[in-house]
Amino acid sequence: xxxIEKVTPEQERGGAPGRPGAARSxxxxxxxxxxxxxxxxxxxxxxxxxxxxxxxLRPDTFLTxxxxxxxxASQAVLVVVALGLxxxxxxxxxxxxxxxxxSLSAMLVAILNVNRGWPIGWAIAVALLAGLLVGxxxxxxxxxxxxxxxxxxxxxxxxxxxxxxxxxxxxxxxGISEHLVNPVIVWRLxxxxxxxxxxxxxxxxxxYVFRYMPVGRRLLVxxxxxxxxxxxxxxxxxxxxxxxxxxAVVAAFGGILYAGTxxxxxxxxxxxxxxxxxxxxxxxxxxxxxxxxxxxxxxxxVYFLVTGITGLQLLGAESYVQNLxxxxxxxLAVVFSQIVRRRRASRAL
Amino acid sequence: xxAAPLLEARGxxxxxxxxxxxxxxxxxxLPGEVHGLLGENGSGKSTLIKILAGYHVPDxxxxxxxGHDVRLPLRPGEYRELGFxxxxxxxxxxxxxxxxxxxxxxxIAAPSNRYFLSWSRAARRARQVFDxxxxxxxxxxxxxxxxxxxxxxxxxxxxxxxxxxxxxxxxRPTLLVLDEPTVFLPQHEVALLFDFVRGIAARGxxxxxxxxxxxxVREITxxxxxxxxxxxxxxxxxxxxxxxxxxxxIIGRHLAETTPQPLTEVATTREVVxxxxxxxxxxxxxxSFDLHEGEVLGFTGLVGSGYEDLVYALYGAVRGSAGSLTLxxxxxxxxxxGPHRALAEGIALVPADRQRDGSVPxxxxxxxxxMLVLDRYFSGFRLHQxxxxxxxxxxxxxxxxxxxxxxxxxxxxSGGNQQKAMMAKxxxxxxxxxxxxxxxxxVDVGARQQIFSQVREGTAVSSxxxxxxxxxxxxxICDRVAVIGRGRLxxxxxxxxxxxxxxxxxxxxxxxDETVATPDTTP
Numbered sequence: 027x028x029x030i031e032k033v034t035p036e037q038e039r040g041g042a043p044g045r046p047g048a049a050r051s052x053x054x055x056x057x058x059x060x061x062x063x064x065x066x067x068x069x070x071x072x073x074x075x076x077x078x079x080x081x082x083l084r085p086d087t088f089l090t091x092x093x094x095x096x097x098x099a100s101q102a103v104l105v106v107v108a109l110g111l112x113x114x115x116x117x118x119x120x121x122x123x124x125x126x127x128x129s130l131s132a133m134l135v136a137i138l139n140v141n142r143g144w145p146i147g148w149a150i151a152v153a154l155l156a157g158l159l160v161g162x163x164x165x166x167x168x169x170x171x172x173x174x175x176x177x178x179x180x181x182x183x184x185x186x187x188x189x190x191x192x193x194x195x196x197x198x199x200x201g202i203s204e205h206l207v208n209p210v211i212v213w214r215l216x217x218x219x220x221x222x223x224x225x226x227x228x229x230x231x232x233x234y235v236f237r238y239m240p241v242g243r244r245l246l247v248x249x250x251x252x253x254x255x256x257x258x259x260x261x262x263x264x265x266x267x268x269x270x271x272x273x274a275v276v277a278a279f280g281g282i283l284y285a286g287t288x289x290x291x292x293x294x295x296x297x298x299x300x301x302x303x304x305x306x307x308x309x310x311x312x313x314x315x316x317x318x319x320x321x322x323x324x325x326x327x328v329y330f331l332v333t334g335i336t337g338l339q340l341l342g343a344e345s346y347v348q349n350l351x352x353x354x355x356x357x358l359a360v361v362f363s364q365i366v367r368r369r370r371a372s373r374a375l
Numbered sequence: 376x377x378a379a380p381l382l383e384a385r386g387x388x389x390x391x392x393x394x395x396x397x398x399x400x401x402x403x404x405l406p407g408e409v410h411g412l413l414g415e416n417g418s419g420k421s422t423l424i425k426i427l428a429g430y431h432v433p434d435x436x437x438x439x440x441x442g443h444d445v446r447l448p449l450r451p452g453e454y455r456e457l458g459f460x461x462x463x464x465x466x467x468x469x470x471x472x473x474x475x476x477x478x479x480x481x482x483i484a485a486p487s488n489r490y491f492l493s494w495s496r497a498a499r500r501a502r503q504v505f506d507x508x509x510x511x512x513x514x515x516x517x518x519x520x521x522x523x524x525x526x527x528x529x530x531x532x533x534x535x536x537x538x539x540x541x542x543x544x545x546x547r548p549t550l551l552v553l554d555e556p557t558v559f560l561p562q563h564e565v566a567l568l569f570d571f572v573r574g575i576a577a578r579g580x581x582x583x584x585x586x587x588x589x590x591x592v593r594e595i596t597x598x599x600x601x602x603x604x605x606x607x608x609x610x611x612x613x614x615x616x617x618x619x620x621x622x623x624x625i626i627g628r629h630l631a632e633t634t635p636q637p638l639t640e641v642a643t644t645r646e647v648v649x650x651x652x653x654x655x656x657x658x659x660x661x662x663s664f665d666l667h668e669g670e671v672l673g674f675t676g677l678v679g680s681g682y683e684d685l686v687y688a689l690y691g692a693v694r695g696s697a698g699s700l701t702l703x704x705x706x707x708x709x710x711x712x713g714p715h716r717a718l719a720e721g722i723a724l725v726p727a728d729r730q731r732d733g734s735v736p737x738x739x740x741x742x743x744x745x746m747l748v749l750d751r752y753f754s755g756f757r758l759h760q761x762x763x764x765x766x767x768x769x770x771x772x773x774x775x776x777x778x779x780x781x782x783x784x785x786x787x788x789s790g791g792n793q794q795k796a797m798m799a800k801x802x803x804x805x806x807x808x809x810x811x812x813x814x815x816x817x818v819d820v821g822a823r824q825q826i827f828s829q830v831r832e833g834t835a836v837s838s839x840x841x842x843x844x845x846x847x848x849x850x851x852i853c854d855r856v857a858v859i860g861r862g863r864l865x866x867x868x869x870x871x872x873x874x875x876x877x878x879x880x881x882x883x884x885x886x887x888d889e890t891v892a893t894p895d896t897t898p
Contacts (some may be wrong), residue, residue: 238757239758240750243742244749246738247738250738254732257690257714257724257732258714260715
């Protein structure tokens with residue numbers, strides 16, 4: 027009833043002068059306690075354990091440089107999509123349309139380059155622009171009409187998938203120019219196809235923006251407290267809109283890599299990436315910088331998941347293990363981050 | 376008064392951690408009467424209500440209902456059996472559901488053997504219920520779309536229907552407790568609510584009307600009990616008591632008559648920094664005033680008067696505001712202002728709700744404090760993290776945020792330290808005009824004093840407007856205090872009149888003078 031709250035004994039205890047609240051958290055004298063460091067490194071360590079275990083069980087097939095480089099390169103598209111995804115996620119929005127944009131972009135490259143005979147450069151440019159268009163429309167509906175991002179991007183995802191089926195006549199288009207295939211999958215640096223290094227470049231850029239650009243910090247504030255951001259003079263709508271545009275362009279880039287990897291595009295080629303991308307994004311948020319979506323955590327999460335799946339398949343598991351793994355990882359990652367959050371909250375009291 | 380009292384409380388006493396919130400309070404409510412419970416914030420009104428609701432356990436006191444003694448404390452939910460029902464100011468409605476759904480919310484939520492609900496039948500039943508009360512509210516409308524007063528009426532009807540269902544066939548006396556029901560109502564809709572409340576009383580139910588609005592209490596109640604500092608200052612028959620005497624009961628002493636400074640500006644030798652003309656928002660109407668170099672101007676009023684809207688409107692944070700500003704000679708339209716623009720023009724706002732509007736509890740103190748000045752630390756195409764941390768540490772030390780450790784989560788600091796960090800966050804942009812809303816809400820005593828002096832010291836850079844309902848705080852930090860009533864600027868207190876009692880007196884009395892023509896109060 028009253029807008030003036032009585033001072034509770036608790037508040038008095040916490041903030042009375044000459045009684046620094048630091049006493050409440052004696053263990054955290056420097057930036058991070060050992061517990062926090064352990065938390066941050068749990069996933070990378072688990073990844074190494076997986077590698078050691080599978081390496082011991084199948085030394086001749088698993089522990090080969092061929093297998094390693096094939097794992098690293100084959101998942102580059104997923105890494106790129108997941109990296110694009112953490113941008114709107116950091117801003118507090120879901121983008122379920124990223125996987126369909128991968129399909130769209132790959133199919134555009136294939137149709138324009140193979141069926142229409144366009145030079146690959148133009149096909150790539152159109153694919154990127156198509157991605158941008160999807161992102162801009164997503165952002166417009168979500169920001170201008172104030173509609174929940176989950177619903178809008180879910181609809182957009184289905185719409186774009188339909189568009190791809192229509193464009194392709196439900197056929198796979200193959201025979202994409204070697205001018206794309208070579209710089210994606212054939213050429214290698216340090217024994218690993220270029221594709222992997224492109225994904226690392228995207229991770230580097232996202233990391234740089236999150237860490238060293240004001241807009242990255244603002245995006246985080248928007249995600250954690252829209253009203254706080256607005257009242258701090260941050261243009262919330264603009265930032266959210268841009269985040270959708272960027273995630274879609276990054277997904278379109280993923281689609282180009284996809285087309286280059288297989289030299290072909292299928293009518294539903296990117297769709298199976300959606301759940302793994304979300305699983306990697308949420309799992310990635312439990313490591314490196316726990317509690318925040320972060321690019322290196324996302325990269326590690328992708329490879330952690332793929333290593334597990336590949337290893338189990340080498341041990342003889344069927345392909346269903348993939349779904350089991352990704353599905354469980356998504357839920358467990360969210361559960362885990364909830365636990366972390368609650369513990370932090372209780373520590374604060 | 377021949378009938379036995381419906382409710383008779385004697386000597387209710389309750390203390391919280393050594394502080395006496397209620398001290399031997401007596402309250403008698405007669406059948407069929409509208410009884411006012413009046414008092415300032417912190418006078419004990421809500422504690423008393425919460426004892427009747429069985430929420431607080433009283434330290435001492437007795438209660439009898441319709442002549443029967445009742446054991447205290449009440450069991451949870453026992454108040455229903457006694458025939459009490461409560462409607463709080465937030466009404467407890469779900470805005471996105473239909474009126475009918477809200478009306479039968481209890482039924483829907485209760486475990487019952489009904490697996491199937493027919494919405495058309497529910498709407499029909501709701502219409503019958505409203506008919507019985509002489510109301511014409513569309514049961515199918517979304518609750519957030521109907522008028523504010525209709526929402527209040529839905530909540531009241533729901534309470535009354537709950538009482539009817541509880542009583543079954545037997546006729547028995549009931550007490551409806553309305554806890555500040557008018558706070559969120561526009562003035563012209565209050566009359567509707569009052570008509571309805573009178574109707575309830577005419578049917579024999581008693582109403583306990585909790586308020587700190589003198590005017591409303593005078594209009595609707597038969598008798599009124601005034602609480603002051605946890606004690607009963609008096610129980611009087613409303614019609615026989617002048618507003619002046621009621622004010623006397625509320626604040627405890629008579630004040631010498633002075634005419635509050637009317638709207639004509641006080642002669643001030645200092646330069647005008649900000650001129651506001653005809654500021655109009657959902658709550659405010661045609662508010663005009665000048666803010667001078669280096670002053671702290673307070674804005675206050677009763678809850679529901681709209682005074683707090685002022686700081687948000689000047690910052691461009693509420694839509695649909697109109698009016699004009701002149702800031703250091705630059706002309707600005709309020710309607711075209713948004714937080715981003717306001718900040719660029721040199722206006723800053725420290726909102727009241729630290730956890731929701733002011734800062735992000737799950738980010739670090741440094742990230743919160745540095746939110747506004749990221750661009751300052753961006754050069755050579757990168758943010759300089761070391762300098763950002765250093766800036767946060769320096770500000771936290773300067774504003775005495777304890778512990779001065781920028782890497783800790785903002786949410787882990789105490790209320791007072793959170794507020795000091797907010798002051799630091801906004802002060803560093805050195806705004807020409809600093810807007811504050813309840814700057815010491817939920818803050819411990821020591822931090823409160825520090826924030827007071829930070830506000831005073833800040834005037835070297837920023838002229839300050841402080842919207843608050845804490846009269847003591849306003850008296851401590853303000854050079855002048857403007858009082859808003861019913862959305863209008865009623866007057867500005869200056870100089871020796873800026874005292875806690877004088878502000879309270881002005882708020883309460885001008886509100887009453889405004890609409891109730893009572894010759895005995897004209898000075």
